[in-house]
Amino acid sequence: MTALSPDTDPRLAEEQHHLDRVYGRLDRMRQTTRRRLSATLSERGGTPQALSERESYERMYIEDLAKIDAAEHNLYFGRLDLEDGEIRRIGRIGILDDGLGDDGSLDDSATDATLLLDWRAPLARPFYLATPASPEGVSRRRHIRTRNRKVRGVSDESLIAGDAVLDDLGHGDVVNESALVAALNAARTGEMTDIVETIQREQDLIIRSTHRGVTVIQGGPGTGKTAVALHRAAYLLYTHREILSRSGILIIGPNDDFLNYIGQVLPSLGESGVLLSTVGDLFPGVRARAEDPRAAAAIKGSLRMVDVMKKAVRAKQALPSKPESIDFDGYRVEIDSALIKAARAKARASRRPHNQAQPAFLKAGFAELAARHASAIGSSLLDGSQLLSPGDIADIRDDMSRDPEIRAALLKYWPTLTPQDMLREFLSDAKAIRKATTGWSDEDRAALYREPRTYSGEGEDFSPADVPLLDELAELVGYGTDDAERAERARWRRQLAEAQDALDILTGSAPQDLEDELDPEILMAYDLIDAEQLAARQTETKRLTTAERAYGDRSWTFGHVIVDEAQELSPMAWRMVMRRIPNRWMTIIGDTAQTSDEAGTRSWGEVLEPYVAKRWQFKELTVNYRTPAEIMTYAARVLDEIGNGETPPTSLRSNGIEPLAVSIRSDDTSEIAEGILRAVDLAELEGLTAVVVPDSLLETVTSALDPASFEAKDVEVPKVYTVRSCKGLEFDTTIVVEPAEIVAQSPRGLSDLYVALTRATQRLLVVHAEELPESLSGMPAVAG
Numbered sequence: 001m002t003a004l005s006p007d008t009d010p011r012l013a014e015e016q017h018h019l020d021r022v023y024g025r026l027d028r029m030r031q032t033t034r035r036r037l038s039a040t041l042s043e044r045g046g047t048p049q050a051l052s053e054r055e056s057y058e059r060m061y062i063e064d065l066a067k068i069d070a071a072e073h074n075l076y077f078g079r080l081d082l083e084d085g086e087i088r089r090i091g092r093i094g095i096l097d098d099g100l101g102d103d104g105s106l107d108d109s110a111t112d113a114t115l116l117l118d119w120r121a122p123l124a125r126p127f128y129l130a131t132p133a134s135p136e137g138v139s140r141r142r143h144i145r146t147r148n149r150k151v152r153g154v155s156d157e158s159l160i161a162g163d164a165v166l167d168d169l170g171h172g173d174v175v176n177e178s179a180l181v182a183a184l185n186a187a188r189t190g191e192m193t194d195i196v197e198t199i200q201r202e203q204d205l206i207i208r209s210t211h212r213g214v215t216v217i218q219g220g221p222g223t224g225k226t227a228v229a230l231h232r233a234a235y236l237l238y239t240h241r242e243i244l245s246r247s248g249i250l251i252i253g254p255n256d257d258f259l260n261y262i263g264q265v266l267p268s269l270g271e272s273g274v275l276l277s278t279v280g281d282l283f284p285g286v287r288a289r290a291e292d293p294r295a296a297a298a299i300k301g302s303l304r305m306v307d308v309m310k311k312a313v314r315a316k317q318a319l320p321s322k323p324e325s326i327d328f329d330g331y332r333v334e335i336d337s338a339l340i341k342a343a344r345a346k347a348r349a350s351r352r353p354h355n356q357a358q359p360a361f362l363k364a365g366f367a368e369l370a371a372r373h374a375s376a377i378g379s380s381l382l383d384g385s386q387l388l389s390p391g392d393i394a395d396i397r398d399d400m401s402r403d404p405e406i407r408a409a410l411l412k413y414w415p416t417l418t419p420q421d422m423l424r425e426f427l428s429d430a431k432a433i434r435k436a437t438t439g440w441s442d443e444d445r446a447a448l449y450r451e452p453r454t455y456s457g458e459g460e461d462f463s464p465a466d467v468p469l470l471d472e473l474a475e476l477v478g479y480g481t482d483d484a485e486r487a488e489r490a491r492w493r494r495q496l497a498e499a500q501d502a503l504d505i506l507t508g509s510a511p512q513d514l515e516d517e518l519d520p521e522i523l524m525a526y527d528l529i530d531a532e533q534l535a536a537r538q539t540e541t542k543r544l545t546t547a548e549r550a551y552g553d554r555s556w557t558f559g560h561v562i563v564d565e566a567q568e569l570s571p572m573a574w575r576m577v578m579r580r581i582p583n584r585w586m587t588i589i590g591d592t593a594q595t596s597d598e599a600g601t602r603s604w605g606e607v608l609e610p611y612v613a614k615r616w617q618f619k620e621l622t623v624n625y626r627t628p629a630e631i632m633t634y635a636a637r638v639l640d641e642i643g644n645g646e647t648p649p650t651s652l653r654s655n656g657i658e659p660l661a662v663s664i665r666s667d668d669t670s671e672i673a674e675g676i677l678r679a680v681d682l683a684e685l686e687g688l689t690a691v692v693v694p695d696s697l698l699e700t701v702t703s704a705l706d707p708a709s710f711e712a713k714d715v716e717v718p719k720v721y722t723v724r725s726c727k728g729l730e731f732d733t734t735i736v737v738e739p740a741e742i743v744a745q746s747p748r749g750l751s752d753l754y755v756a757l758t759r760a761t762q763r764l765l766v767v768h769a770e771e772l773p774e775s776l777s778g779m780p781a782v783a784g
């Protein structure tokens with residue numbers, strides 16, 4: 001970046017002039033929107049329709065204001081000069097000129113219709129794609145650095161053949177290089193930032209992919225998968241706003257820390273219609289916070305549970321062990337096994353979910369009881385023939401159905417079920433588990449069992465692995481919606497799925513690698529279903545945003561779903577996610593070498609093909625923006641040992657900082673704490689330092705770190721993570737404790753170590769008493 005003043009560098013003066021115009025316009029937009037909002041808020045009365053219109057205007061103005069505020073920082077950052085003299089200026093949002101000067105008077109020099117192009121607009125694309133080898137008509141790309149509405153620097157890159165300056169990083173594809181290097185070297189704050197100024201070519205191709213099916217993005221650690229996913233969400237909202245602002249985008253991440261880490265990126269891009277959730281929070285009314293042992297989570301995640309859940313529901317449709325007789329109208333009526341069996345057969349034959357089949361069960365039960373009662377009271381003494389008319393028998397049936405005692409007696413054999421109560425009861429009932437798990441080992445059954453737990457209203461006694469089971473049960477019992485609503489939703493989902501299938505067949509022959517040359521308006525299911533239907537289905541209710549409505553509604557169907565750290569999802573979790581996206585327009589991001597969860601995936605094909613057959617495309621990211629080459633050398637050895645054939649991503653940077661090993665005498669907690677303190681002395685002064693420990697050491701190490709010793713060094717006590725909890729996060733310095741133990745902690749231990757080693761943006765330190773794993777041998781030791 002050039003550190004000159006506007007007086008000495010005309011480029012700065014020119015860009016400052018433009019920046020002033022842009023901010024002037026932004027301020028006027030803000031004022032107008034505020035005025036409109038307050039006018040709407042002060043309106044009173046009117047018809048319900050007027051009220052609802054007002055509410056949607058209110059929501060629109062509030063969203064517009066949020067967008068304007070979000071655009072304030074680094075509003076204008078890029079400029080393209082084209083060979084034909086056209087100038088395009090690129091920013092966080094698109095801004096059209098209103099022809100007014102800074103003071104609001106008509107400005108004759110304001111000739112450009114577009115002051116800023118939104119970074120997502122097609123015309124802005126060469127900013128991310130043009131290279132000297134393929135300049136796309138661009139002669140110069142300018143990067144503009146601003147702070148507090150002042151231009152601080154510009155950097156120019158000539159794309160004219162022969163004139164091009166080769167980047168000194170040796171990556172021919174790197175664009176906006178100096179800005180990129182500055183972004184990568186910046187100290188971390190614990191919150192992810194957007195990358196609109198420096199999106200790279202391979203990332204841009206994914207962000208703007210026009211593919212309307214499932215796209216899998218595989219890439220090693222630090223390749224920007226999460227960044228790409230978030231920018232793809234912003235891009236899709238921009239390009240398909242009509243559909244997606246109604247149906248919403250769902251982003252699934254591995255844990256709350258991760259969601260907090262990425263939570264600011266979309267708002268900073270002015271987008272709010274996105275629901276971020278973990279799998280554990282995807283079932284309305286349940287906040288699954290309990291932890292399962294790894295073995296239990298693995299079993300709960302396996303597809304064997306589909307059958308187990310079915311059997312658990314069937315077990316609730318039991319037969320009486322002995323007949324029960326009840327008083328009715330001075331006679332005894334008997335509920336016995338044959339009667340329940342017949343009613344049960346009718347209910348099952350209805351093929352409805354359990355709760356929705358209850359009326360069929362009751363109807364059959366009451367009819368049979370009435371028939372039996374009629375034959376007891378109405379048969380002729382002469383020949384046994386029925387003296388009561390069918391109308392009389394129907395009256396008896398109706399009377400019976402109003403009798404609370406008989407109703408309650410029948411309902412014992414077909415009770416109303418809720419997934420929460422059912423799962424709690426099932427998991428703490430060893431006998432029920434045994435009955436539903438024919439052929440299982442005792443060990444697996446024991447892993448599934450849990451002691452009865454206390455809980456309050458939020459289902460916090462459940463673990464994330466329980467949530468897909470709740471969802472499965474909800475499907476089986478037909479929970480959460482009334483009958484008509486349910487039927488309507490099922491019809492909607494079917495309609496979407498059918499439309500999508502038809503389209504997949506129509507477009508299935510298009511070669512995927514030509515995707516970018518295809519018409520960007522390739523149809524998808526939503527396009528076949530007209531806008532009115534869409535509106536009727538996902539109606540807007542009072543003031544709630546799409547994300548808020550979707551959050552409270554288990555059967556919400558999203559317009560697009562993004563799954564991050566997707567390798568961690570179990571097969572049962574995939575079933576749950578797929579229910580939320582019948583049109584299968586998804587972006588799936590992950591790295592199968594980083595799979596920690598034993599029920600997680602090592603193969604995308606295995607996961608996806610049951611849902612979309614071969615209709616998914618695979619994209620790869622290959623450059624590691626996070627981890628310097630010095631650290632990646634060790635991580636690459638671990639990857640090699642994992643042996644899944646993946647090539648390690650190429651580190652974009654080398655920072656000259658060798659990873660170091662701090663050895664301690666024993667694995668006493670106090671020794672470990674001492675080792676961590678020594679490592680902290682070597683950590684980066686700026687930014688975040690984190691400690692990653694084996695699961696078994698989390699609590700002891702966390703409590704052994706004495707705040708006073710850190711205070712004495714004038715540093716903060718570093719946060720301690722397990723591998724699971726640091727998934728997807730990054731820190732300036734990572735201190736990995738007892739790597740041999742991390743490897744030993746699970747069958748996926750090598751993947752865990754791979755994740756732990758690749759969290760650092762600058763420096764890796766290892767604290768160990770046990771011998772280092774083979775892959776880390778030779779790491780220089782810290783003296784003393």
Ligand SMILES: Nc1ncnc2c1ncn2[C@@H]1O[C@H](COP(=O)(O)OP(=O)(O)OP(=O)(O)O)[C@@H](O)[C@H]1O
Binds near residue numbers: 183203219591
């Ligand atoms: N084009 C880019 N410009 C600037 N920074 C980038 C770019 N691409 C990625 N980064 C940065 O690199 C870091 C790693 O990105 P990200 O977390 O998205 O990687 P990831 O592939 O999801 O990693 P992991 O698999 O380890 O979770 C982040 O700090 C991100 O902001």
